[in-house]
Amino acid sequence: MTDQLLDCLIIGGGAAGLTAAVYMGRYKRRTVVLDAGGSRLKLIPVTRNLPGFPDGIEGPELLRRLQQQAARYGIVPQDARVERLVRLDDGSFRAESAQGAWRARFVLLATGASDVEPEIEGIPAALKAGHVRYCPICDGYETEGQRVAVLGRGGHGLRESLFVTNWASEVTWLAMATHHEVDPSELASLRAAGVRIAASPPHRIECGVDGVGVRVELQNGQVLEFDTLYPALGLHHACELATALGARARDNGQLEVDSHQQTTVDGLYVAGDVAVDLNQISVAAGHAAIAATAIHNRL
Ligand SMILES: Cc1cc2nc3c(=O)[nH]c(=O)nc-3n(C[C@H](O)[C@H](O)[C@H](O)COP(=O)(O)OP(=O)(O)OC[C@H]3O[C@@H](n4cnc5c(N)ncnc54)[C@H](O)[C@@H]3O)c2cc1C
DSSP: OOOHHHHHHEESSSSHHHHHHHHHHHHHHHHHHHHHHHHGGGGOOOOOSSSTTTTTTTHHHHHHHHHHHHTTTOOOOOOOOOOEEETTTOEEEEEEEEEEEEEEEEEEEEOOEEOOOOSTTTTTHHHTSSSSOOOOOOOOOGGGOOEEEEOOHHHHHHHHHHHHHTOOOOEEOOTTOOOOGSOOHHHHHHHHTEEOOOOOEEEHHHHHHEEEEEEETTSSSEEESEEEEEEEEOEEEEHHHHHHHTTOOOTOBBBBOOOTTTOOOEEEESSSGGGSSSSHHHHHHHHHHHHHHHHHHHO
């Protein structure tokens, strides 16, 4: 906790927040990072599309290195979940958590997003083994020649299924009986791409049992087997601290920003998954560089 007025408070210590911390530290600005400890980097077995890592790098190791890099400039994330962010009469921000309160001239929100998880036992082990994957942009390449299932409703599930046909040899859409809701022309392109549509909604999904990657029992009793499952059930953008201050967000929870990553609330900036559709480490780092430099230039 600090009584002093910070130049910048960064909320969230994942890919975006820690990159911003490195920039703010090198700009010699008084900066604190508060982090609730749930970075999606922790879920990445190995990322292989990050520039500069030809052999890939494990997500937790990348997180550790980013923490180490911020610490070089004296910024060590503090364990705290910010519960409330308010604007004071002097124009500064006050962030409140169970651990205390912090005051800052500028705030960078880097609170990320989280995937809606399907009801499958032992998801962490299935993620580690590559039986369950969340991001075909990140790891579709690794599904080359595999049997892949996509679990998702309506247009979102359909588009994700089409996307993975780029690599997988056999794609099945577990549409949960929502395929009648989509545009017939989209359905036709899906069929033309060879995607199968499961005859009925899944009753039970098991991963890694008896050497089978993914076993899906449908409500009609049919049993299907796959190497990989992509749940595409949606994403929750952790934008509540910003919207409570009046920041505008789209229907899906993504915050509206200008070209400097500033929200519609003056002085409140955002970076990373909370602000964008393309959930990628390199995008989070790019946002962080833009936002941190914009904040520095206003101080
Ligand atoms: C399984 C999986 C595989 C992936 N593979 C890749 C890949 O190969 N390549 C790639 O580029 N991307 C990959 N991604 C996506 C990548 O992890 C994210 O794009 C990246 O972590 C986004 O960084 P971020 O800082 O926005 O969010 P995060 O890294 O998730 O960090 C957000 C942080 O904010 C904290 N927080 C939230 N609310 C609060 C609060 N109120 N107070 C304090 N702290 C708070 C959270 O606890 C968390 O620590 C993958 C994601 C998953 C789930």
